[in-house]
Amino acid sequence: MNIALLGYGKMGKAIENIAIKRGHHIVLKVSRDTSDYVFDNIDVAIDFSLPSSAFENISNCIRNKIPVISGTTGWLEKYDDIVSLCKTHNGTFLYASNFSLGVNIFFEVNKTLAKLMTGLPQYKVSIEEIHHIQKLDAPSGTAISLANEIISQSDYKNWTLEPPKPKEIGILAKRIENVPGTHEINYESDVDCISIKHTAHSREGFALGAVIAAEWIHDKTGVYTMKDVLNIG
Numbered sequence: 001m002n003i004a005l006l007g008y009g010k011m012g013k014a015i016e017n018i019a020i021k022r023g024h025h026i027v028l029k030v031s032r033d034t035s036d037y038v039f040d041n042i043d044v045a046i047d048f049s050l051p052s053s054a055f056e057n058i059s060n061c062i063r064n065k066i067p068v069i070s071g072t073t074g075w076l077e078k079y080d081d082i083v084s085l086c087k088t089h090n091g092t093f094l095y096a097s098n099f100s101l102g103v104n105i106f107f108e109v110n111k112t113l114a115k116l117m118t119g120l121p122q123y124k125v126s127i128e129e130i131h132h133i134q135k136l137d138a139p140s141g142t143a144i145s146l147a148n149e150i151i152s153q154s155d156y157k158n159w160t161l162e163p164p165k166p167k168e169i170g171i172l173a174k175r176i177e178n179v180p181g182t183h184e185i186n187y188e189s190d191v192d193c194i195s196i197k198h199t200a201h202s203r204e205g206f207a208l209g210a211v212i213a214a215e216w217i218h219d220k221t222g223v224y225t226m227k228d229v230l231n232i233g
């Protein structure tokens with residue numbers, strides 16, 4: 001496939017390595033200062049850019065009939081607008097807050113555990129995420145996905161970065177140099193604690209998942225998630 005990379009930072013470079021190993025060609029790389037570009041002979045675009053640029057990048061692809069996947073976090077208040085645009089143009093779009101296989105399995109474990117914990121108010125749930133100090137958004141997109149899944153299975157109403165009130169899930173966002181991404185869910189009672197944790201050792205898992213998603217989506221139309229790609233959930 002001919003791939004356009006929208007964002008050529010830490011993730012763009014990790015994706016380039018894996019895509020080339022899998023026989024693909026990177027034919028366009030877009031960064032902050034790429035002023036004018038055309039989508040010429042592109043099979044799929046992969047957006048890992050900035051919270052402030054993802055919406056425009058994705059819209060641009062959809063309007064130009066380029067299938068696009070995005071892993072950029074921190075822009076999701078406009079997700080529904082992208083879905084509408086995609087439907088209007090009969091386009092192709094997939095967003096994932098986390099492309100790694102491990103985290104997508106972790107999402108399922110989180111959902112199952114949240115179901116098991118309903119009706120056990122003695123356990124208070126909280127989420128901790130740790131990322132590198134360059135990360136622009138907090139909490140992480142993955143932590144938001146985890147919280148939303150718990151909310152969908154329970155009496156919790158929303159998540160917060162502040163000390164949680166009743167029915168709120170507290171998220172602690174820590175920033176530590178060079179940490180690729182760690183997420184932990186804790187159910188704490190007076191007598192014990194149940195924890196589940198995913199630790200990324202590098203960006204390779206995110207990048208491989210993104211390339212697999214791009215391979216899967218490039219000849220389809222519609223709006224998809226990683227659950228469709230991995231056939232889980």
Ligand SMILES: NC(=O)C1=CN([C@@H]2O[C@H](COP(=O)(O)OP(=O)(O)OC[C@H]3O[C@@H](n4cnc5c(N)ncnc54)[C@H](OP(=O)(O)O)[C@@H]3O)[C@@H](O)[C@H]2O)C=CC1
Nearest residue numbers: 007008009010011031032049053071072073097098099206
């Ligand atoms: N879903 C997932 O699995 C994962 C998601 N992420 C998310 O991906 C995003 C990128 O992460 P990361 O690669 O670490 O970040 P980086 O800061 O390393 O890279 C961001 C890149 O975006 C470029 N950029 C800036 N403006 C634009 C624009 N208008 N159009 C296109 N590109 C632009 C920057 O260019 P320049 O270098 O010129 O400034 C830079 O190359 C983040 O939102 C992060 O949270 C990260 C890992 C996994």
Ligand SMILES: O=C(O)C1=N[C@H](C(=O)O)C[C@H](O)C1
Nearest residue numbers: 073097098135140141142181
């Ligand atoms: O910014 C990152 O690095 C990451 N961002 C994603 C998120 O916000 O969840 C995924 C991963 O944890 C790495």
